[in-house]
């Protein structure tokens with residue numbers, strides 16, 4: 001068996017799993033079409049005792065699950081790629097919320113998700129049964145048409161890894177205690193799988209070689225190394241990475257491209273089998289270096305393949321500038337953690353290939369190409385402009401600012417967020433290549449300007465501004481006492497820097513937005529030497545970034561920077577340099593000295609232009625205006641991925657009288 005190239009889409013979740021198999025099949029097929037030599041599924045549960053509900057992974061519980069996965073293999077094979085399936089038993093990672101079976105593990109203990117559930121330690125009969133389930137699932141995988149079948153021990157999410165780790169495995173029989181004993185089940189399952197399907201399928205092993213826990217966990221220079229050494233020639237392919245998921249899928253805020261190399265590079269020196277590894281590889285130069293240095297044989301990618309499913313073809317065709325590089329924001333990961341179909345900041349078409357019929361590279365020409373004016377060159381405006389221009393429209397984009405990118409330009413100057421600038425850079429470069437696009441900076445447009453231009457279709461992508469009245473999740477009315485405080489918003493710091501803060505005393509950052517921005521601003525302000533207090537009604541800093549796998553790193557970083565964190569407190573009053581904050585449970589008040597109060601609460605659309613144009617709607621006909629629409633944050637403030645999606649959707653639906661319904665498969669049978 002041979003791959004057509006070295007581009008290997010390693011297993012990654014899509015949130016499409018067993019509930020949306022057609023959508024998943026189309027997504028995977030699109031990757032194969034884009035040139036990935038191997039395309040893998042997400043983790044695929046082998047048995048009802050490995051039930052990760054409400055998360056939506058793939059399943060091979062029984063033969064009824066085969067047709068859904070056959071859709072995937074057919075779709076992948078259609079483009080000449082190999083199809084891989086990552087079999088999983090979640091062990092103590094799953095609470096079996098749907099199947100209500102007892103979670104299984106090597107020894108007594110709690111499940112490592114939040115449910116108040118303990119494990120049933122596996123006796124020898126359970127172990128025999130598990131081996132049979134795994135074997136049966138491998139046979140089903142073969143029947144479904146997979147070329148590569150994984151035996152998976154990683155991410156702190158699999159039974160096989162739980163047996164390997166002495167902190168979970170406290171057994172005293174032949175499956176516990178010594179290294180060889182803890183390795184036994186893994187070795188047996190690899191052999192079982194080879195015996196069951198090794199005649200036609202390759203058996204891959206996915207192993208986390210380091211957990212970044214030091215002596216408390218597996219490390220690449222101790223047992224991580226020893227496992228590879230002990231099993232070196234057993235599998236047909238090694239797929240090696242870091243565990244848990246927060247270490248494997250680190251964001252660009254916390255790591256650079258190739259961040260796993262120092263942990264995984266040793267593997268190739270031990271085995272003659274092909275080795276695949278990941279590290280948010282998007283740069284062809286880095287990929288070549290990694291292969292030439294003999295660190296990997298195959299370039300593994302999950303996120304780079306989501307951001308640009310056509311990355312391999314673009315490299316093959318020498319179209320390097322066309323690669324839409326992953327920005328390392330983990331919105332894709334967050335989608336899975338929040339149990340929803342995949343989303344991506346860079347690629348608005350991901351997950352929409354089947355239900356909306358969106359292709360990442362092709363967009364149908366407009367039946368009647370008209371002219372469009374896009375007001376605002378942030379993520380929404382640039383994406384809309386690109387989609388429309390590719391459909392053949394004449395497109396003018398005007399932005400009041402002296403740089404492109406809107407919020408992305410400003411936020412990418414914050415600590416750790418430089419890669420986010422790629423949202424702007426890729427779109428701008430693509431627009432600059434097209435003859436039917438005109439781009440104007442320093443062009444603040446008024447309603448009268450727009451009426452004068454006589455352009456038939458207008459999209460307002462004028463963004464949003466942060467509120468300065470405290471309105472957010474906790475306070476749903478403006479707070480009058482803030483009038484006397486030195487209140488600032490993220491817009492002030494993003495446009496003017498930390499010089500807007502009073503240097504006489506402490507800065508209080510009040511975060512009721514609960515995602516990344518307040519924490520990044522805290523980092524910036526603390527690094528500038530200010531005394532920073534971080535107040536939030538939430539129990540932790542940036543709670544939603546648990547979904548992007550960043551929360552604990554963020555809280556740690558703020559602690560290390562000396563930021564004083566005041567969780568579970570809301571705004572209560574302000575007088576003469578003293579901010580009163582009240583406990584969200586007891587109402588107990590604390591007084592905090594505060595010379596500058598930076599509110600990160602919620603935003604309002606910047607839609608003055610929309611209101612002015614609406615007031616003049618009687619003049620539209622004379623001005624030849626047919627439609628005025630709002631897109632992105634100007635319509636409803638959201639994350640950058642939502643703005644890009646909104647811009648893309650606008651371009652796709654241009655010229656349509658009614659928006660087509662999305663196809664649903666919730667109730668469909670395969």
Ligand code: ADP
Nearest residue numbers: 376378379380400406407445462463632633643
């Ligand atoms: P989104 O995330 O929806 O794309 P952004 O806030 O990132 O929104 O971008 C909005 C852009 O719109 C900013 O670059 C801003 O300068 C621009 N803008 C706002 N009002 C006007 C206007 N009246 N004329 C031209 N550009 C405008």
Ligand code: SF4
Nearest residue numbers: 326327329330332344
């Ligand atoms: Fe990369 Fe962000 Fe897209 Fe995920 S959501 S693939 S991290 S750009």
